[in-house]
Amino acid sequence: DAGVIQSPRHEVTEMGQEVTLRCKPISGHDYLFWYRQTMMRGLELLIYFNNNVPIDDSGMPEDRFSAKMPNASFSTLKIQPSEPRDSAVYFCASSPPGELFFGEGSRLTVL
Amino acid sequence: ELKVEQNPLFLSMQEGKNYTIYCNYSTTSDRLYWYRQDPGKSLESLFVLLSNGAVKQEGRLMASLDTKARLSTLHITAAVHDLSATYFCAVSNDMRFGAGTRLTVKP
Numbered sequence: 113d114a115g116v117i118q119s120p121r122h123e124v125t126e127m128g129q130e131v132t133l134r135c136k137p138i139s140g141h142d143y144l145f146w147y148r149q150t151m152m153r154g155l156e157l158l159i160y161f162n163n164n165v166p167i168d169d170s171g172m173p174e175d176r177f178s179a180k181m182p183n184a185s186f187s188t189l190k191i192q193p194s195e196p197r198d199s200a201v202y203f204c205a206s207s208p209p210g211e212l213f214f215g216e217g218s219r220l221t222v223l
Numbered sequence: 224e225l226k227v228e229q230n231p232l233f234l235s236m237q238e239g240k241n242y243t244i245y246c247n248y249s250t251t252s253d254r255l256y257w258y259r260q261d262p263g264k265s266l267e268s269l270f271v272l273l274s275n276g277a278v279k280q281e282g283r284l285m286a287s288l289d290t291k292a293r294l295s296t297l298h299i300t301a302a303v304h305d306l307s308a309t310y311f312c313a314v315s316n317d318m319r320f321g322a323g324t325r326l327t328v329k330p
Binding site: 147154157203205211217 | 254258264266268313315318
């Protein structure tokens, strides 16, 4: 298996623009997690899904953030409108359950 | 809400020395995970600890779990420069991570 695949790897956008981050989990994994990592706040859990159903979205910072998992092989994290404070590395991870397998991350810069 | 605390947050050590990183968590959990992150890279799984008293070793790293004390340790033996990285623990309840311990091993 190719592992967890995230795209884009790097995104630079201007404040107010919509940003969509994508994730393809490892086939057969039931859980999918979205994390955000910054120097100030560390690694924050944003939301996780079990069998495509959102289980805990308490970490989503505000209504500008939304996440979907329309099927077992694809998830998106959308920010609309984006703000400079959203600049971070966003990681997607999947698990069978148990041990997490991380993607390479999407580095977002909002100017 | 589950809280996961690691200490120290920063650790600078000489090659050849031993040290221990601690991970405390606030609610009952039966599983704990350790991950390593190199600068600019993703997180890589190191250890999966599945029960009270579990001990796992890989090279110069050894991890243990005490579920009664809600404590896990990551022990470094005879550190080498290649171990320089940030180490995270995570608790299985909802896979929340500690703040990480940034380890620097100096020659």
